[in-house]
Amino acid sequence: MNDPAIAAHGLRKSYGDKVVLDGVDLSVPEGTIFSLLGPNGAGKTTAVKILTTLISPDPASGAIRVGGHDLATAPQAVRAAIGVTGQFSAVDNLITGEENMLLMADLHHLSKVEGRRTAARLIERFDLVDAARRPASTYSGGMKRRLDLAMTLVGNPRVIFLDEPTTGLDPRSRHDMWVIIRELVADGATVFLTTQYLEEADELADRIAVLHDGRIAAEGTASELKRLVPGGHVRLRFTDPDAYRAAARALGRASRDDEALALRVPSDGGQRDLRAVLDLLDANAIEADELTVHTPDLDDVFFALTSPRRPLESVR
Ligand SMILES: Nc1ncnc2c1ncn2[C@@H]1O[C@H](COP(=O)(O)OP(=O)(O)OP(=O)(O)O)[C@@H](O)[C@H]1O
Ligand SMILES: [Mg+2]
DSSP states (O other), rough: OOSSSSEEEEEEEEEEEHHHHHHEEEEEOOOOOOEEEOOSSSSSHHHHHHHTTSOOOOOOOOEEEEETEETOHHHHHHHHHEEEEEOOOOOOOOSSSHHHHHHHHHHHOOOOHHHHHHHEEEEEETTTTTTSSSSSSGGGGHHHHHHHHHHHHTTSSSSSEESSSTTTHHHHHHHHHHHHHHHHHHHHHHEEEEEEEHHHHHHHHHEEEEETTEEEEEEEOOHHHHHHSSEEEEEOSSHHHHHHHHHHHTTTTTEETTTTTEEEOOOOHHHHHHHHHHHHHHTTOOOOOOOEEEEHHHHHHHHHHHOSSTTTTTTO
């Protein structure tokens, strides 16, 4: 098997006595999408900055290899292999989109001809032809994000780091960005993506890691992670307090939300399970005002793993 595109062992980083990364292991196979999830301040950007040589890890960290090169001994080779789209835009607003692209081509030491050709190709691919000659300050958020990513691709990176590439985008622009990210991977690139959107990780990532308290709290495919939490349940809501209490008695294993007059019955969401609940209600002549079936999703995983005050059994 090939060397992973990204491999880190015992990644550590502290600022003063604040420990941000407390021994993080990562392994991302070539040609896959890896998503690092975590709440605000979890250390996602810190991890991206370390892996892209922008800041150094603590000396106690183990070896880190990116794009086949050791980060400590060959940072230049790592830089040549990667592209980074940061959480905050690298676009210069005062110049045009095209000028931004040509600046990147210069930074990558492309010849004038090669630089123009690459810029034109990417401007076309990212649907920025009409806007290319306008100052970037006139671009919408989505256009700026596309330009940012186009600039990242000028050096034809094999390993691409995207730090929250779709934050602030409308659903349409987010979807367009997903299409582009999938194309990059189809072309053989490896993508390391951080995101606040669980749905995005679910949609795109081959593997997902949840960062919490400086460590990887869980890692796996979206479906593996979903299996970790027993988030499936039937939720019954009542308007009549008597009906609510009768139902709570009949469904002994349900957890109660007395304020909302709602019961949450653990369930796999299957037909048999659902019928058992309905039969019990019928047998007791109880009618619920609302019934919803909830199957576990990445939100459940995320909240279960990252929030100590949100125990799995709690009623929503
Ligand atoms: N240069 C710095 N000096 C001191 N503390 C820092 C520095 N950079 C980051 N931190 C702290 O490290 C922690 C992790 O920050 P980081 O930016 O990596 O989080 P994040 O997961 O990217 O969050 P977000 O989702 O908000 O982007 C935060 O508590 C932050 O305040
Ligand atoms: Mg961040």
